[in-house]
Amino acid sequence: MVRGVLVVPLGLLVWFCCGSMDAVHGGKVLVMPVDGSHWLSMKILVEELSRRGHEMVVLVPETSILIRGSDTYTTQTFHVPYTADELNSNLDKLKEGVFQKPELSDVVVNVERLLNFTTMQVKGCEGLLYDEPLMKQLREKGFDILLTDPFLPCGSIIADAFSLPAIYFLRGIPCGLDLDAAQCPSPPSFVPRFFTDNTDVMNFPQRVKNMLMTGVEIYLCKKLFASFDELTKRYLQKDMTYKELIGNGAIWLMRYDFTFEYPRPLMPNMVQIGGINCAKRKAIPTDLEEFVNGSGDAGFVIFTLGSMVSQMPEAKARVFFEAFRQIPQRVLWRYTGPVPENAPKNVKVMKWLPQNDLLAHPKARAFITHGGTHGIYEGICHGVPMLMIPLFGDQGDNVQRMVSRGVAESLRFYDVTTESLLAALNKVINEKSYKEKMTKLSKIHNDRPIEPLDLAVFWTEFVMKHKGAEHLRPAAHELNWIQYHSLDVIGFLVLILVTIILVTVKSCMFCFRKCMRKTSKKKKE
């Protein structure tokens, strides 16, 4: 990478380290984020693009949860047909039951919850799409590209309506719709489906389960994406499913890599930016630094259940307090519930904590997490073993990926006891293998030719400069399911083969009969 000159002006330096990567300035980017934790990592890219001289306009629903204004980007608020209270009650429903033992099937429950949430989001999207003055104003801004998370449909619909190339920034879409839409093969024989507890190595029953889940996904996701399909068709006035719509995306910035996901096929326009949220870290505030340094050799534990869940039933909270009382580590816990009077002294409860910066601290010994991908990558980045307590969504599958690598232990929230928590925590902290395996994984994750944020910026600017990434779009998009799998060709060839065999057999039999007749005639004569 380095070619020899030691003292260089800024412009040269760009050329210096990456030859042909010439910068673009003054691009106009329309951003349609997905609210909540999805926004937290997209924001990093938005801010970086702004820092590099692009005009960033972020569309924000007026009931936004986590999207705030900023000096680095412009926000454009739009009206949604529900109040903040209605959204919060909807979100509460999404979280409902996360502390209880799941009934019958996780899948149906998860999909039902998601369905409630997305239906409301789709309504919110309509608030924007059918706000004609605002849409006109946005259209006239002359954006170069649109950056969105296709987890929700609004961004992709606007991209199509404005004829803008779309950049996707995502962890994934339920039912693997992202892979389907990108024409990415995903054989169920070694690519585990969500909610199956399968790894990439499966025995026969596990492969049967994986295949059955592939079928279940088709059914459930038809239901889940029905409102997306309907909105796409209605607004764009095109006979097009949501899958077909997002298939037009230029670049998929996938928020994972193969230290987390199991290795599987990729498409040329899928770019891995796993760990984009943890590459940069800041010093922690002085009071926290004092607290964690006071932990001595024992070190400290970070405990959060994600941006969505900051409380838990009081009885359960006591279980955690009691377990923490019995460990030599100090504990930093993001918790907004009531703290018992006799709470142990080694626990510091906070409304919010600088998770990434704390995990980067050399005294961090373990990370108790719900298994969201942001937290997982922060753990991997800084090599901190994890105790994982999945709550909902993809978290169960995320956790399974880490546990199968030997870098984490997992517990189910509903049956956590002081004893089981203590045992798991001690295991993760004191059994060397967890730290060793996590350090190895961390080294592999951090050893990369280019930082994920730089890669995300590069591809965003690439699409701006070249008005898309058409050379990475597979021709598979022009084929239907039967054509893609060559079933028509196989059928045709089988038909020909059968015809040839039939004709040959018939001819042979005809000749044989004729010969036989002649022979018998001769015999008679």
Added chain:
Amino acid sequence: MVRGVLVVPLGLLVWFCCGSMDAVHGGKVLVMPVDGSHWLSMKILVEELSRRGHEMVVLVPETSILIRGSDTYTTQTFHVPYTADELNSNLDKLKEGVFQKPELSDVVVNVERLLNFTTMQVKGCEGLLYDEPLMKQLREKGFDILLTDPFLPCGSIIADAFSLPAIYFLRGIPCGLDLDAAQCPSPPSFVPRFFTDNTDVMNFPQRVKNMLMTGVEIYLCKKLFASFDELTKRYLQKDMTYKELIGNGAIWLMRYDFTFEYPRPLMPNMVQIGGINCAKRKAIPTDLEEFVNGSGDAGFVIFTLGSMVSQMPEAKARVFFEAFRQIPQRVLWRYTGPVPENAPKNVKVMKWLPQNDLLAHPKARAFITHGGTHGIYEGICHGVPMLMIPLFGDQGDNVQRMVSRGVAESLRFYDVTTESLLAALNKVINEKSYKEKMTKLSKIHNDRPIEPLDLAVFWTEFVMKHKGAEHLRPAAHELNWIQYHSLDVIGFLVLILVTIILVTVKSCMFCFRKCMRKTSKKKKE
């Protein structure tokens, strides 16, 4: 990429542009190249790795064609059971017929020629493998990794014998064995097979042809790789095919990208380094500079048929001379055959020419090439439209890729006339679309987050540091063909379904009959 400091010492600069990419020094790399043009681009990586402090030992057959000693790497010569003359006559056979119209099927001819060549190369490999003192000496050197082109089997066999992680550096292996071995999906519905003249967009008859070729490949390649399989089994004393052997490779450095190849699935351990051979360029010698500058606005044409073919039948050479006489451009021709007395003045015939540096010259107007991938990438790098005359091997398919992008015209050598040559050349030079499309392709190719050579070095050092790239190896390697395609699972589920249907139908019929009997009894009563 650039984070703000303007004046930085060298160490910082490395961190500065690529955070975690820490360098490795003093690695020991065993290199088993494939001779001929394959070596020319691998040499670039070998020299760069040496420059970065690694000990490079290159294994060279004593009858080497293009592999020479160097100051930057060590060579280790090994005995082969054939003379240089025998090798040359074998090579001549490989080239035999390249100037004639192919009979019946190119495929069979190509495979037959290749078979003759590879059989001799396998014998050469045995010369090395069974030279026990040399092998012992190499084993004791304690190499970290092995770098090879799996087009021939010697490197991969040594990697297995020495238990070294293997890095592959290649354009491809006949019959797509590389994709097969890497478990990379390659659907015949949009991934064109070699020798079919198909692009990635195929109609039904073309898809039938593609599917048939997939079948033909299976048969031909069984023949082609029989000696590889046999040597693998015999030498390693393992029940293993050559495909299984190379499936163990850590990283596949693929010498193409999607400005040349049609977009299709990739696997995580496949790294694209297309254009590695043309990123760096030097000034051309003074006499050449004078010659090409003397061409005025008309510019000049570069004409070579690759490292293997420097002559042609005299009558055909005259066709070229006559065509060149009629164009305003000057022509630089790599040609070692007899030059007619009245050869035109605008043609400079040379035994060897600095192809990449000439193509980078601003006065270069067209590139007449046989369509080897090195030349093609030099043309793409520097944005020079091409007139392509494929001779053998993958060249026909390479040419087709460029022609379908509108950046090249093609002619078949056996029916080139002065008129057709002139017409095609004038088209490529004077019709603006060729230059415009090529400039666009060139910009896309050169716009990349990291240079191909740096990427190749990165992954080589990655494998050295982490003793492989196990996290990128798909679990598909543990599955057989039936399991990979889930045929056993599908069969099982169909069986269950059929059983359920049968039992249901039988039960219904049983009940129905019982009911009927009762009814008829009642009626009778």
